[in-house]
Amino acid sequence: MKHSLSRSLFLLVATTVPAFAQAPQCPEGCVNQMVPSTCPLSTDGPLISASKYRVAGCSASVTAAYGESKTTTCDANPPPGTVLVDYVVREGSATNGHYTVSRLQSGADIQIEKQISEDYDYQESLAVEKGDDKAAAAIRQMKKSHLELVSKYKTNKDLVHVEVSASGHGWALDRKRGWQNIAVALDVVCLAPANLNEQIADRIASNFTTAAIIRNHSTKDYWISTAIVEDPSQGCATATRVVRSLVTKNESRRFELKGGGKEAKLCLLLGNQKPKAKEAMKTACEYKAGDSLVIDDNVTYPCSY
Numbered sequence: 001m002k003h004s005l006s007r008s009l010f011l012l013v014a015t016t017v018p019a020f021a022q023a024p025q026c027p028e029g030c031v032n033q034m035v036p037s038t039c040p041l042s043t044d045g046p047l048i049s050a051s052k053y054r055v056a057g058c059s060a061s062v063t064a065a066y067g068e069s070k071t072t073t074c075d076a077n078p079p080p081g082t083v084l085v086d087y088v089v090r091e092g093s094a095t096n097g098h099y100t101v102s103r104l105q106s107g108a109d110i111q112i113e114k115q116i117s118e119d120y121d122y123q124e125s126l127a128v129e130k131g132d133d134k135a136a137a138a139i140r141q142m143k144k145s146h147l148e149l150v151s152k153y154k155t156n157k158d159l160v161h162v163e164v165s166a167s168g169h170g171w172a173l174d175r176k177r178g179w180q181n182i183a184v185a186l187d188v189v190c191l192a193p194a195n196l197n198e199q200i201a202d203r204i205a206s207n208f209t210t211a212a213i214i215r216n217h218s219t220k221d222y223w224i225s226t227a228i229v230e231d232p233s234q235g236c237a238t239a240t241r242v243v244r245s246l247v248t249k250n251e252s253r254r255f256e257l258k259g260g261g262k263e264a265k266l267c268l269l270l271g272n273q274k275p276k277a278k279e280a281m282k283t284a285c286e287y288k289a290g291d292s293l294v295i296d297d298n299v300t301y302p303c304s305y
Contacts, residue, residue, distance in 0.1 A: 097180025131252030
């Protein structure tokens with residue numbers, strides 16, 4: 001029995017890159033893992049790392065009778081949103097058979113990088129619209145780290161090509177079959193989950209969005225009465241320190257509400273004239289970290305005086 005195993009390209013080996021965390025390794029012996037289309041990305045601040053999975057690739061089997069020679073092939077493609085890092089050959093039973101396994105390069109997968117860039121750009125535009133410069137800056141950092149990760153793994157649309165052959169053998173009075181069975185598993189890294197947009201938004205909401213944003217998109221100035229209530233379970237009527245200020249047109253105002261393990265809420269009243277007396281904050285609207293209010297000429301606000 002002859003075996004030949006060839007690899008047309010060198011294997012990519014993970015190296016230590018200080019710019020971002022390394023992808024977690026597939027547990028020893030794991031096989032046939034399902035790659036969820038929403039595979040979670042890991043984050044450490046703005047730094048992105050991806051999960052590695054070992055998935056079933058393809059299998060090929062051939063049997064040849066005496067006097068015959070047969071060959072069959074199969075191709076193993078990484079699941080959508082992933083790139084190939086390595087592969088593992090698992091040989092089954094064989095008699096007078098052989099196989100070759102090759103890694104074939106199909107060109108750069110520009111769609112992965114395009115999708116990632118578009119998702120980050122969209123979330124950044126939402127942060128800019130809300131006037132949240134801190135969140136927008138964090139998204140830009142995350143995008144940079146993610147694209148560095150993509151560059152590290154060389155997002156080629158590589159596949160693994162398997163070819164197995166077998167020949168019958170023996171002689172006229174002792175005819176014997178030949179056969180070969182083989183399977184390959186793929187080690188892949190998930191770089192572009194289907195719900196990347198949602199993962200970015202959740203990451204920003206839970207870790208970077210610490211404020212409520214008020215943005216004046218109208219053509220005139222507005223007065224606001226605001227108070228921060230340290231205990232979110234308390235109503236706005238309990239607010240004691242009320243601040244009255246003018247939000248000019250095209251101005252945005254940021255109110256920090258979350259930090260140090262604590263989260264407060266913002267109580268707000270809106271008016272187009274300076275208040276003459278203390279207004280009752282019990283009718284104020286409440287906002288939490290991550291909320292935004294956009295003031296527009298064509299909208300009537302329930303929390304006005």
